[in-house]
Amino acid sequence: MSSFDFYCKNFIDGQWCSSESSRTFEVRNPAVWSEVLHRYPKSTDKDTARAVESASNAFASWKSVALSEKSTIMRRMCELIREHRDQIAVTITRENGKLISESLVEIDSALLELEYQVGEGQRQFGTAGESFKGGILGHSRKEPLGVVSAIIPWNFPFNVPLRKLVPALMAGNTAILKPAGQTPAVGEIVTRLFQEAGLPSGVLQFVTGSGAELSSGLVAHPKIKAVTFTGSTEVGRQIAVTAADTFTRTQLEMGGKNPLVVLADADVDAAAEAAVIGAFSCAGQWCTATSRLIVENSVADILVDKVIARAKELVLGNGNDTESSMGPVCGKQQQRQILQHIHTAKHQGAKLRLGGSQVMEGELSEGCFVEPTVFDCVDVSMDIAKEEIFGPILAIMRVEDYEAALQLANDVPYGLSSSIFTRDIDKALHFTEHSEVGLTHVNIHSAYKEPQLCFGGYKDSGFGLPEAGSAGIQFFQEEKAIYLKKADKCEPVQSSLRVSIMSCE
Template sequence: MALQTEKKSYLNYINGNWVASSTNEVVKNSNPANIDDVVGFVQQSTKEDLNCAVSAAKNAQKSWGKLSGDSRGKYLYKVADILESRLDEVAETMTREMGKTLPEAKGETARGIAILRYYAGEGLRSVGDVIPSTDPSALMFTTRAPLGVVGVITPWNFPVAIPIWKIAPALIYGNSVVIKPATETAITCAKVLECFADAGLPAGVINMVTGAGSIIGQGLADHPDVNGITFTGSSGVGKQIGQTVLARGGKYQLEMGGKNPVIVAADADIDLAVEATISGGLRSTGQKCTATSRVIVEEDVYDEFKEKLIEKVKEIKVGNGTQDGVWMGPSASESQLNTVLYYIQKGKEEGAALLTGGNRLSGEEYDKGYFIEPTVFENVTKDMTLAQEEIFGPVLALMKAESLEGALELANDVPFGLSASIFTTNIQKMLSFINEMDAGLIRINAESAGVELQAPFGGMKQSSSHSREQGQAAKEFFTSIKTVFVK
């Protein structure tokens, strides 16, 4: 059955079939670089549709869980091959649907392929340990059991990588999946799901339902047959989901906001620090949970760093991400653009000094999109909104510190603790940063954004539920340990 109809409507995927929602209502997804470019329509689903998907997942999970890990892995290898053959199509859809540049979209899709192959290999890796028993005639060991049905709730900023880094480990460890992608990028997710469907996974093992978060996302959190929820998104929504799942005794994993600092020490390679700050803070239009937001510079090199930073920021080419030479695309939606403009105005009102940018771009190239200039403020103090709240846009806040100790104090003075980086050539400063920085991802002489797929990923404080995704750490959420005693 074809996924795309003549009307460019993309359907739910439930129990091995592409189906319209029970209401037949759809919502339009347009290109944020040109709202006249309609990418397609996605389903506005109901709890009835969700219940069908959960029922299908529950019915499929037991037989899926009984397959060998090797057998499940072969399905994931096949999905990876299919996605690889469609890399350009998926990446182009991503760029049209959420605005990131085409090279970034291709890189993200390639990362999704690598994640699938990594977890496909997990099917033949160890799942337990032999533990000595006090009884010499007994054998004691651990193994792992799948949770059952896993609900996956994903955001719009990484519409290929994040769904795959949740779906792939869920499936390889024997769970079935119901995914609710962000509506803004549901077409990209549908194209990923089509790869799973065409790989021949048994009906019901993976399902997709699109619709409002208040209905489908909350419905997954509420559903008694959904054994675990893995969520990436805003802190407010994440906490609500966590409380809902906890109240009914389910398992949850939350990856939420960040207010990520980079510290530039007096002994840093300034040119390297400038390049990494721009890449970490402004690439993907600043729409990464690990994006650099606060730039804390030791006062001895502050002026040199600022001058070089502003010079480079002014060279950034903003435009439609499908065009050659464009470095930064639009905000992903009108709502996100308005959020960024709100924070820029807030910065001005609270007394921060605007060094460059700060305006919505206009003119023939920009009038039909949600484009904003890359923006840099200075004289930002720790109590300002710019220093405390996640913006999710191309806005950098410069802060001056007298010493590394002062810089670390500023860096830790936020509710979040996702990622952080430092630029220094001093080993003692490096070690102090590693030991004292309250963040789950620590990077030395590298941008704050980004994590390798084989490494654990997650935050501290209000950035996560203190769980970790990706790498070997993923099995801690998607399985439960069984201790076995054989006499």
């Protein structure tokens, strides 16, 4: 790839092309909303159908490519990412709004995910052993599914597609990448990097447009064998319903309402720092963001004062400005939704301690900026206590003791991430066992993760096998059982007319 002069087109059957509709949509800079960055194709089901057919045609040859060759392509991908790291970060920041430093962290996390999943892909071993009957070799082998679609969110537009696509491709599947409408240029970069790394024509397709308009082509098409999706619970549920008609496998990573519990014996300074990192990094727009701070009454006043003091130090600004410590939210629609949540919280009686407004003065008034916001004295009757907001809002809830904190932490429809700060090892272990989430933490902020462990949620936060870890590639595979007996020693497995369960399963 010589430059990032964007094509702003779909990539179907090895060619960059416009939509058959000839329609486009605008992509704007959240930091300066009047700035139109790109116009991408507003694709139709006809475009996705072409992409599916191309991916289907490429499947037979790609699944037969040796693992050594697949891994060579992926490792070349790593080299290209490192080579273009700074340029990629600029594109993420311009489309998403996050700080350049946060974009660089996203890229580095993507590299860790990529390298780990390449290793998992190289270890696609089945099992082998003697059968119960004797004289029969029983073993299994891993096989790809076919064509998969990857539907990507705007909050981590570079990391998430690699977390999904690398295991899918290493397993031998072909794929269709559908980026979020706010960040299609990042998706184009991912596609072009794969192309430059040597991925054969047809193995990866790239289609932009409205998720609602493309859902039937991305989910319900009979040649789509699996859908991996990250986004809202509402959309994830719709995908699950649509996929059920064709028994299409789904992997759904959805919303969260993640608690950080602070007990009286905790390191209050460390807990306050973790709360601010979890609540306001990426402007609060990550699935594992700390949305609720649940604290024992005896240390609540001290902790809340520290959180507010630390949050006041955050400097709102354009993500390209190195002095900024929090960027804009990702677009006007996102900004309106967050402000509505703030209005509702005030109306329902939550105590506003910090922020609570969009920036209306100076250069920042031209962007989608929302002040870091802290509400205190939040109770379970309030919407802010249970609804996912996906913005820079922290809801503080005060409790009498650990038991009340755990009950409150679990008392939401979501179950993605949680954290507890305490020096009591018994309570820490109890929390990790009883917190109803897919990933939990002790004395670490709620968004921390590493690629060797699975990533997915309980309850309304996740459905299907989780991403990452060993499950990352398992989602994209079937396991076939094989029984082998030499032909020159063939005898009936059963010596009588009575058929056993063992030979009929």
